[in-house]
Amino acid sequence: xxxxxxxxxxxxxxxxxxxxxxxxxxMADLGAEVIKIEPPAGDSARRYGPFPNDEPHPEKSLLFAYxxxxxxxxxxxxxxxxxxxxxxxxxxxxxVLVEANPPRVMEELGLDYNSIKGIxxxxxxxxxxxxxxxxxxxxxxxxxxxxxxxxxxxxxxxxEIEEPDTHPPLKAAGHxxxxxxxxxxxxxxxxxxxxxxxxxxxxHIDVSIQEPLLSAIASDIIxxxxxxxxxTRIAALALRVPGRKPFIAKDGYVTLTMVQDHxxxxxxxxxxxxxxxxxxxxxxxxxxxDNMDALYPLVEEWTQQYxxxxxxxxxxxxxxxxxxxxxxxEDVVNHPHFVERGTFVDMEHPxxxxxxxPGPAYRFTETPWDASSPAPSLGQHNEEVLCGKLGYSKDxxxxxxxxxxx
Amino acid sequence: xxxxxxxxxxxxxxxxxxxxxxxxxxMADLGAEVIKIEPPAGDSARRYGPFPNDEPHPEKSLLFAYxxxxxxxxxxxxxxxxxxxxxxxxxxxxxVLVEANPPRVMEELGLDYNSIKGIxxxxxxxxxxxxxxxxxxxxxxxxxxxxxxxxxxxxxxxxEIEEPDTHPPLKAAGHxxxxxxxxxxxxxxxxxxxxxxxxxxxxHIDVSIQEPLLSAIASDIIxxxxxxxxxTRIAALALRVPGRKPFIAKDGYVTLTMVQDHxxxxxxxxxxxxxxxxxxxxxxxxxxxDNMDALYPLVEEWTQQYxxxxxxxxxxxxxxxxxxxxxxxEDVVNHPHFVERGTFVDMEHPxxxxxxxPGPAYRFTETPWDASSPAPSLGQHNEEVLCGKLGYSKDxxxxxxxxxxx
Numbered sequence: 001x002x003x004x005x006x007x008x009x010x011x012x013x014x015x016x017x018x019x020x021x022x023x024x025x026x027m028a029d030l031g032a033e034v035i036k037i038e039p040p041a042g043d044s045a046r047r048y049g050p051f052p053n054d055e056p057h058p059e060k061s062l063l064f065a066y067x068x069x070x071x072x073x074x075x076x077x078x079x080x081x082x083x084x085x086x087x088x089x090x091x092x093x094x095x096v097l098v099e100a101n102p103p104r105v106m107e108e109l110g111l112d113y114n115s116i117k118g119i120x121x122x123x124x125x126x127x128x129x130x131x132x133x134x135x136x137x138x139x140x141x142x143x144x145x146x147x148x149x150x151x152x153x154x155x156x157x158x159x160e161i162e163e164p165d166t167h168p169p170l171k172a173a174g175h176x177x178x179x180x181x182x183x184x185x186x187x188x189x190x191x192x193x194x195x196x197x198x199x200x201x202x203x204h205i206d207v208s209i210q211e212p213l214l215s216a217i218a219s220d221i222i223x224x225x226x227x228x229x230x231x232t233r234i235a236a237l238a239l240r241v242p243g244r245k246p247f248i249a250k251d252g253y254v255t256l257t258m259v260q261d262h263x264x265x266x267x268x269x270x271x272x273x274x275x276x277x278x279x280x281x282x283x284x285x286x287x288x289x290d291n292m293d294a295l296y297p298l299v300e301e302w303t304q305q306y307x308x309x310x311x312x313x314x315x316x317x318x319x320x321x322x323x324x325x326x327x328x329x330e331d332v333v334n335h336p337h338f339v340e341r342g343t344f345v346d347m348e349h350p351x352x353x354x355x356x357x358p359g360p361a362y363r364f365t366e367t368p369w370d371a372s373s374p375a376p377s378l379g380q381h382n383e384e385v386l387c388g389k390l391g392y393s394k395d396x397x398x399x400x401x402x403x404x405x406x
Numbered sequence: 407x408x409x410x411x412x413x414x415x416x417x418x419x420x421x422x423x424x425x426x427x428x429x430x431x432x433m434a435d436l437g438a439e440v441i442k443i444e445p446p447a448g449d450s451a452r453r454y455g456p457f458p459n460d461e462p463h464p465e466k467s468l469l470f471a472y473x474x475x476x477x478x479x480x481x482x483x484x485x486x487x488x489x490x491x492x493x494x495x496x497x498x499x500x501x502v503l504v505e506a507n508p509p510r511v512m513e514e515l516g517l518d519y520n521s522i523k524g525i526x527x528x529x530x531x532x533x534x535x536x537x538x539x540x541x542x543x544x545x546x547x548x549x550x551x552x553x554x555x556x557x558x559x560x561x562x563x564x565x566e567i568e569e570p571d572t573h574p575p576l577k578a579a580g581h582x583x584x585x586x587x588x589x590x591x592x593x594x595x596x597x598x599x600x601x602x603x604x605x606x607x608x609x610h611i612d613v614s615i616q617e618p619l620l621s622a623i624a625s626d627i628i629x630x631x632x633x634x635x636x637x638t639r640i641a642a643l644a645l646r647v648p649g650r651k652p653f654i655a656k657d658g659y660v661t662l663t664m665v666q667d668h669x670x671x672x673x674x675x676x677x678x679x680x681x682x683x684x685x686x687x688x689x690x691x692x693x694x695x696d697n698m699d700a701l702y703p704l705v706e707e708w709t710q711q712y713x714x715x716x717x718x719x720x721x722x723x724x725x726x727x728x729x730x731x732x733x734x735x736e737d738v739v740n741h742p743h744f745v746e747r748g749t750f751v752d753m754e755h756p757x758x759x760x761x762x763x764p765g766p767a768y769r770f771t772e773t774p775w776d777a778s779s780p781a782p783s784l785g786q787h788n789e790e791v792l793c794g795k796l797g798y799s800k801d802x803x804x805x806x807x808x809x810x811x812x
Binding site: 004005006007008009022026030049050052062063065066113131132133134135136137140141142143145146147149150152174175176179180181183184185186187188190191192193194195197198199201203204205206207208210211212214215216217218219220221222223224225226246253255257316320322323324325326327328329330331332333335336337338340341343344352353354355356357358361362363364365366367 | 410411412413414415428432436455456458468469471472519537538539540541542543546547548549551552553555556558580581582585586587589590591592593594596597598599600601603604605607609610611612613614616617618620621622623624625626627628629630631632652659661663722726728729730731732733734735736737738739741742743744746747749750758759760761762763764767768769770771772773
């Protein structure tokens with residue numbers, strides 16, 4: 001069997017920040033050869049923290065180090081004719097180009113799909129941009145905050161559960177949109193490679209960072225369009241997740257599920273069958289939902305007596321009720337399940353030293369994931385790629401460096 | 407060229423609810439033949455809303471209708487010997503099995519990977535479970551709420567931005583973990599198919615619904631493990647997204663970005679250069695961060711004078727500053743960019759009627775996405791598959807129905 005799932009796959013990345021680099025990281029860590037092209041000033045993730053000791057340094061961005069494992073890195077200013085020429089030479093021999101530039105910019109540079117497909121008709125070009133290749137917003141930029149709120153996710157994430165209508169909508173932690181777009185782009189690229197096995201032809205894939213986020217609230221979207229109702233923010237909450245506000249524990253918070261009848265029956269046992277659990281108003285799934293205001297404090301009176309770990313034992317392990325402590329980052333990293341599973345992997349980087357990062361979100365029995373080399377330093381593989389692959393002389397490379405092309 | 411990207415790919419789904427059905431929907435809508443196996447009682451998404459007019463009906467779940475387009479549906483109780491026999495016959499000729507059962511259950515039924523790979527050594531088995539195939543939690547269940555908080559995402563999503571330490575952690579709207587796991591499983595399955603082109607061998611892929619969520623907070627995880635610091639909830643916020651709390655507009659909320667120097671310069675112009683924008687305390691990126699408490703109300707005094715749409719025009723269109731109105735669901739569905747792009751597609755279902763749902767999160771130029779048929783009714787393709795594919799007689803099918811196997 002092939003040692004790596006994607007051995008032999010040749011990918012060129014003309015991306016930046018998170019989404020496109022994450023897409024090609026997924027491929028590189030599974031064995032694809034990824035040549036990452038940065039402008040001479042470097043990928044913007046190099047200027048974005050976190051940094052060790054909070055000291056910014058273009059070779060010490062932990063985010064960049066995480067997102068660019070197993071890749072070769074070269075610099076190339078594709079706004080110059082020499083830069084574009086070298087890029088096109090690389091594409092002649094590539095299977096996939098993953099790029100993340102506004103469509104207008106790619107057209108101005110003559111690098112849009114229609115202009116480059118003649119170079120290599122088998123090439124698959126995957127474009128990942130804030131709003132996609134079409135529509136009035138196609139050339140707009142977006143931050144993670146913009147993607148979240150334009151997609152309607154913040155509307156259902158209000159500040160105070162009791163008064164969602166008067167509290168501001170919040171963005172959830174993290175770079176949800178960018179990472180989902182990265183994995184979405186990887187998945188669709190692999191599907192296009194599957195199609196190419198039969199057709200022999202490449203194609204252009206258009207991924208909008210905005211759109212993968214929408215799947216998470218598909219239920220809300222479908223309900224709205226089917227019923228033609230405008231859900232209020234309170235209804236949007238009550239509709240689905242009565243347990244969305246966690247319960248207070250001695251040392252933090254826990255979540256638990258008590259809507260479904262079998263979980264409610266189990267919870268009554270865990271609680272020791274206090275009298276109030278037999279009240280008719282809590283007897284049915286729907287009546288528990290409707291009387292959540294009364295039920296919540298009664299359950300919380302009980303949860304407050306125990307630590308998160310004690311509650312997890314009682315609820316999940318003994319009661320088989322889906323439950324969770326509300327973890328902070330250090331709890332996540334040190335959690336025995338994640339430790340035993342190897343969810344986080346130790347990385348070693350020449351300028352940063354050691355750090356842990358999330359490993360693969362999948363385990364293959366035959367073709368294992370491997371972050372085989374640390375993220376490249378800026379221009380680390382310029383000579384290897386330009387001379388070794390494209391046949392440039394060392395003098396050419398030196399001149400290109402002087403001219404600011406690399 | 408192949409009409410669909412995944413023409414010829416044969417997939418069997420033994421999944422439930424969201425993650426596994428979403429994974430196979432992604433394949434089915436790109437042309438794979440997906441045979442979805444439900445227990446005779448039906449997929450649990452059939453009992454989960456939303457429903458038209460809020461009236462529960464197993465053939466009218468909008469969530470089920472969305473997640474199971476383009477599939478063939480059969481019923482089969484794999485806890486019975488006859489059910490397992492039919493499943494194994496289907497697997498002989500399949501490329502991929504996507505399943506979502508606790509590892510313990512698959513072992514007890516003799517359906518774990520080691521037991522079934524002999525049937526078809528080319529078969530790729532993709533397992534999607536709450537906590538993966540290994541580790542102490544491998545047989546536990548989890549709700550979306552559990553996955554969110556065990557993964558540490560709620561910790562960084564506090565209720566009130568001013569007092570994150572005293573307000574409860576919140577879950578963001580939607581089924582984040584399940585949908586991300588679905589696309590992650592689809593991506594890794596396609597990678598294993600790529601590997602199989604060369605090796606001729608199948609393998610087992612282990613996807614935990616918990617793990618894809620962690621990529622969104624990769625920065626926090628890496629920073630913690632590199633610095634060995636415990637971030638406070640306030641620090642976790644201030645570190646990255648000073649604009650996370652949206653600004654009040656006349657008719658709602660907007661977000662805007664003013665940390666980077668070029669966006670700040672642009673914002674000053676949009677604001678008309680009021681005197682306070684020249685204060686030294688707002689002059690540097692770091693000083694703006696440090697003085698966010700003073701800066702916020704000054705900017706909000708301005709935003710409150712305009713509608714969301716007016717602000718979007720001034721900030722994004724004229725000022726090129728990433729900005730967004732905070733959309734509710736109906737704003738998302740009717741938004742001109744999404745309408746022009748065809749982000750939402752009209753679906754037609756024999757028992758539900760019409761509804762809109764999110765379309766594909768990618769556009770292929772050559773092998774377009776197509777939700778070619780509505781979600782199957784319970785057992786709709788029993789005869790077609792059991793008789794047509796496996797050679798059972800109509801009498802066999804009738805007897806199996808009587809026995810409760812299908």
